[in-house]
Amino acid sequence: MRWCVSVGAVLVAGAIVGGDVAGIAAPTPNSRFADGNRGVQPVNVELVIAVDVSYSMDMDELAIQREGYAHAIVSKDFLQALRAIPGSRVAVTYFEWSMSGDEKIIIPWRVIDGPESADAVAAEIMTAPVRRGSSTSISGAIDFAVQLFEENPYRGLRRVIDISGDGPNNDGAPVTGARDAALEKGIIINGLPIMVKEPSLSTTDIENLDLYYEDCVIGGPGAFVMTIEDREKFQEAIRTKLVREVAGLAPESGIVPAAEKEPRVPCLIGEKKSQERGRR
Template sequence: MRWYVSIGAVLVAGALTASDVAGVAAPDVRLRHQTRSADKTEPKVDVELVLAVDVSYSMDMDELAVQREGYAQAIVSKEFLQALRALPNGKISVTYFEWAASNDQKIIIPWRVIDGPETADAVADEILKASIRRASRTSISGAINFAMPLFENNPYPGLRRVIDISGDGPNNNGVPVTPVRDEAVSKGIVINGLPIMVKEPSYSTMDIENLDWYYEDCVIGGPGAFVVAIKDREKFKEAIRTKLLLEVAGRTPERPVIPVADKEPRVSCMIGEKIWQDRWGR
């Protein structure tokens, strides 16, 4: 089942403490063991986390900078480190890459283990030191396709596999997003979403209304998958911290929680491709 939470409605990050997350079972631990059973690899970390970050031209430079800072600050936050200590192994592995078009992905941070303040500081410093770039088009499907084999090459296997995707628009390049999402879910991967909705929809930026619905119905998937929507620029960093805390703790938002519609998507999963075709005919 997939879930949705609005960051403006609840400060989950501040509420999650070590006592909150201690003893919480990861929702897909059994699935994780099933997917790794063939190679008998013993889990070394609790979560394998892929941070897939949108750097398309629709993101302005200020948003890109705040996004980078948000991830760096979340990783070193007191709440994040408390959640980390409460895990069975007390550690996660993380990789961070930026994406735009279907053939445009760049790894900024290769797989790293975070097991405490020192390793968290090191990863945060790496994120902040990398130069900020922008690129054309938006291929969420390309990002998921790029992320899937990263797990197979991770030297630090974990109990859970999670792709964390942030973005401010629908898929408009590469293959459709839903088949790729379904392939990832079939591999035991959970996809969570961070739709960025801080600007009014614009003809020039390919923005759409109800991007959160699009992410809920077309992008996220897997046991306990959820969306944290950013609708206020001032809450950008807070939203990132909330999302990382939930992912590390293996939890879904507590309130307000709205089950995603089980029928037809509320927003067409091909809306981005249609808008691009209508405007530029290719």
């Protein structure tokens, strides 16, 4: 079931990673910590940032998107959220995706625990060459992100996929199957639908991408969508989103929790539009 956790519960959970806090005993390690693997490093959050570079994203959008994540990671708000929990550490990896099988890791797993490590990660993001892909496979991106969790050396109280995109799934497997498989593993998926351009008949873009993300893409405890409709607010939205993911804050007004009803937009709409284009 998808639901919203309380701020207090998440902050307490994050604070007790290393031991007793304010008289509260640390919980018995769960199976992810007690798996017997030597060298496993505990963190508060394992965060996968999955960034759309499909052809529908223009070069300006790609640049703004990348700058947005780099600036967010070094922002005062992000670092304050990190410091709010003593000993807080976030493991993060950043990859770009387009069609199924076209996923490229830009930042391998890194730990951010303060300004210096945040600066290093942001610098890596900004120095990587900008690239573009072709189709849009959100399902492929989710599957790739899940595999990154399985292979990384960190273990966190929460595992979060932060996925951005400007169109529906139109390549690879249906998105709902990938989403549901991730949710079964306890992974949270948050969405950043980019709606700064009017949908065109020559593309597979849709008008209600925000509703599509809410009903077909995101899920897990406290899952939410933040919609970007103005290029000028790109960086602000990304910063707010990362802060909430690190702090585990519950959604507020303007941040939409995952829907628990029938999809308002067909989850196969991208595939349908792609087929219609092929018949023209």
